[in-house]
Amino acid sequence: MHGIIIIIEKGRITIKLLGALYGPFFSAHNWQLAFSVSGLVTIFSLILLECMLSVDNAVVLAAQTEQLKIESERKKALMYGMGGAYLFRFIAIGLGTYLLQFWPIKAIGAAYLVWMSASYFYEVRHPRSQTGTNKKRSHGLWGTVIQIESLDIVFSVDSILAALAVSSNPVIVLIGGCLGIFAMRLVAQVITTFIDRVPELETAAYILVGLIAIKLGLSLPMIDVKTPDWLFSVLVVLVFIWAGWRHVEHEKHHHSMYKKSKP
Numbered sequence: 001m002h003g004i005i006i007i008i009e010k011g012r013i014t015i016k017l018l019g020a021l022y023g024p025f026f027s028a029h030n031w032q033l034a035f036s037v038s039g040l041v042t043i044f045s046l047i048l049l050e051c052m053l054s055v056d057n058a059v060v061l062a063a064q065t066e067q068l069k070i071e072s073e074r075k076k077a078l079m080y081g082m083g084g085a086y087l088f089r090f091i092a093i094g095l096g097t098y099l100l101q102f103w104p105i106k107a108i109g110a111a112y113l114v115w116m117s118a119s120y121f122y123e124v125r126h127p128r129s130q131t132g133t134n135k136k137r138s139h140g141l142w143g144t145v146i147q148i149e150s151l152d153i154v155f156s157v158d159s160i161l162a163a164l165a166v167s168s169n170p171v172i173v174l175i176g177g178c179l180g181i182f183a184m185r186l187v188a189q190v191i192t193t194f195i196d197r198v199p200e201l202e203t204a205a206y207i208l209v210g211l212i213a214i215k216l217g218l219s220l221p222m223i224d225v226k227t228p229d230w231l232f233s234v235l236v237v238l239v240f241i242w243a244g245w246r247h248v249e250h251e252k253h254h255h256s257m258y259k260k261s262k263p
Contacts, residue, residue, distance in 0.1 A: 022090075025094065031171055033172070042169075045166065046176025048236060049236065050163070050179075050181070068144055073141045081148035084148070085149070085152045089160070090174060093173050096164045107220060111213075113162065117209040159177065159180070162208075163176060165215055165216040166232055198247045200243040204239045208235075208236060
């Protein structure tokens with residue numbers, strides 16, 4: 001009898017914990033906020049952020065599906081991979097939203113985002129020479145799907161953490177993340193080509209990562225400075241406009257130097 005009571009109590013605790021983690025996804029108030037003007041602007045900024053931070057993921061995704069020789073299997077791998085990515089995103093955002101309520105987790109997250117941004121700019125200033133050859137091996141349909149899911153988990157940790165720092169509304173983060181995943185599946189090669197042509201966009205994304213770290217750090221209880229989501233969304237747009245302007249200026253400079261070098 002005592003054992004049955006313990007099992008029932010454990011069941012109640014589990015249900016209560018699941019409610020705390022995933023109840024906000026089913027809150028009518030959170031959905032109303034998501035489809036307000038401010039919420040839609042934040043979702044748009046999260047889609048942009050997701051796309052820019054997931055370019056590496058898109059390149060790896062293309063390489064993984066390329067090893068499948070049959071076109072139908074490639075489509076299946078992408079479809080199953082997308083479904084798994086959506087499921088993991090739902091689970092991870094629920095856990096992340098709950099964990100970020102504790103300030104030590106926020107502090108660790110802010111420190112990690114600082115490291116992520118700083119390491120990118122360090123690599124830009126001190127590029128590593130890549131040697132050696134990569135051998136392609138075919139893993140079949142399900143082996144490829146497992147590879148896609150495993151690497152999607154690794155790659156998505158950064159964007160989930162960054163997105164939760166931008167907005168504490170899990171509905172907004174989920175919609176922005178899922179639409180970002182969908183966009184990446186559709187235009188992975190286009191975005192990769194676009195960033196190759198406009199490299200300043202990648203730099204802009206990691207500038208934003210640093211700013212997100214500052215935003216997350218400012219929200220710690222001992223500082224307690226709140227930054228409105230709409231303000232950060234405007235900042236995202238301004239940073240990307242700056243990246244486009246920098247690219248145009250670089251192109252003008254190269255064009256003028258080319259004209260001067262001509263006899």
